[in-house]
Amino acid sequence: MLMTSRSFPSTAAASMPAARRVLRIGLLWHSLSSDNLGVGALTESQLALCREAAELAGVDLEFVLFGTSGGQSYGPQGVKLAQGSAVSVRQMPGGRSAYEREVAACDAVLDIGEGDSFTDIYGLRRFAFMLASKQMVLRQGVPLVLSPQTIGPFESRPVRWLARRAMRRCARVFARDELSMSYLESQGLGAAATEVVDVAFRLPFVRPVRDSEDAMIDIGINVSGLLHSGGYAGANQFGLRVDYPQLVRRLIAHFTAVDRHRVWLISHVVPDHLPRDDDRVAVRELLQAFPRARAAPQFGSPSEAKSFISGMDFMTGARMHACIAAISSGVAVVPLAYSRKFNGLFATLGYPWLADGKAQDTDQALQTILDGFERREQLAADARRSNALAQARLDVYRDYLADLFRQCQRA
Structure with missing residues (x-):
């Protein structure tokens, strides 16, 4: 049930002058309970960026x-x-949608x-819902x-038209990779769009302290249950x-054959x-x-997952936000x-160390990963450089939010 404005505690006593205005911001397709820690990472990071922007704008x-x-529960203190009502397409006619009424009470949305769901590759029904x-x-x-x-891809011509029409009415569109930005430009939307990067690069974490006498090499393999089972539909x-x-x-088999290796199998999506x-x-x-x-332990939050991953000496994985956790912690x-969202994002950051499951066969992908392990010092240096670029790009997004909040304050 959505909390009303009276449900939130006041930011200042009534007697105090010049209280900062409180803006209500809707976060659509975010979650702090998702079993997909990638979606949770986006939400935690979005909250962190919004709070930075609010300080710049002088609002709460x-x-x-x-x-x-x-089934999870996490989030910053x-x-x-407040948790809003579910999006209900069936309730749209006649103004019966609680979601729509709650959205109307927001200053901005x-x-x-969910990072990559504005597309038709997951089916027309899901696109229509989005x-x-x-x-x-x-x-x-x-x-x-x-x-x-990630914007698109949109395979169907009618879907492309509907998506373009909706995006033209948005206040701003932010692409997290160069492929998405190129698509927006091809659709005549470049002037209303900005290329930045995935907000999960801003996800807070705490690096574990390593015993100085520990000579083991920690190797993380983020195993994708989705790819292991052949996808949602198999085959x-x-x-x-x-x-x-x-x-x-x-x-x-290769990594566990060496006694000095400590091999961790890391889960990042855990839906019961x-x-x-x-x-x-x-x-x-x-x-x-x-x-x-x-x-690896089952993590209580995306930040816990990133903190664990930050202690690895090397990692490979097929969940994008597990890989972002690695790059953004050096x-x-x-x-x-397994989709263009990987290629576009890491190319945007100039990070070339990528195995491509759609372009490479098993032997080629294996060799790419093993070559990366042997050159892990170079990869770590490149990760730090790419992360610095990501942080600068996210400052652009944060500054836009600060301007948006100032405009909402004056409205």
Whole structure:
């Protein structure tokens, strides 16, 4: 149930003069309970950037979250948060949608599209749902910002037209990679768009303290349950050339054959109700075959996951936000791409160390990852350089938010 404005504690006593205005910001397609820690990482990072922007603008913020929920519970302390109603397309006719009424009470809405969901590659039904959630904001006259995300691809001509029409009405569109920005420019939307980077580069973390006498090499393998099971529908849904289960097994066998290696299998998506997407299911199966490998702990939040990953000497993975956690904490990593969101993002940052599951076969991808391991000092240096570029790009997004909040304050 959405909290009303009276439900939030006052920021100042009534007798105090010049209290800062409190703006209500809707966060669409965000979640602080998602079993996909990537979605959680986007949300935690968005909150951090909004708070930075609010300080620059001299305002206070309260947030309403609209998006999917899961079995987790995490989020920063000291933030005024309310859970909004579910997006209901069925309730749209006749103004019966509680979501639409709650959106109308917001000063602005930031829509992050769960990072990569504004597309039709996941099916027309999901695209229609994403589009409707935006249209309901726009028809209330509330400023809608598409926060940094992958835009497209849109395979169908009618879908491209609908997406372009919606984006033209947004206050601003932020692409998180150069491929998305190129697409926006091709659709005549370049003037209303800005290329930045994934907000998860701003996710807070605490690096673990390493025992100075520990000579082991910590290797993280982020196992994707989704790729291990062939996709949501099975049968190699993403059209990979790589045999993903075989690749992971060969990697584990190679690394665990060396006594000095400590090999961690890392889960980053953990939905109890979707076993095909659950990284833990694949990890349990692999541990039976490779008892020398270790399961990373189940994390209580995206920040906990990033903190653990920051202690690795090398990592490879097929969950993009697990790889972002590595790069943004200076860890050598070779991501395994299964969609263009990987290629676009890491190319944007000039980070060339990428195995491509759609372009490479299993032997080629394996060799790319093993070469990265041998050159991990160079990869770590490149990760630090790419992270510095990412932080500068996110400052551009933060400064836009500060300007937006100033405009909302004057409205």
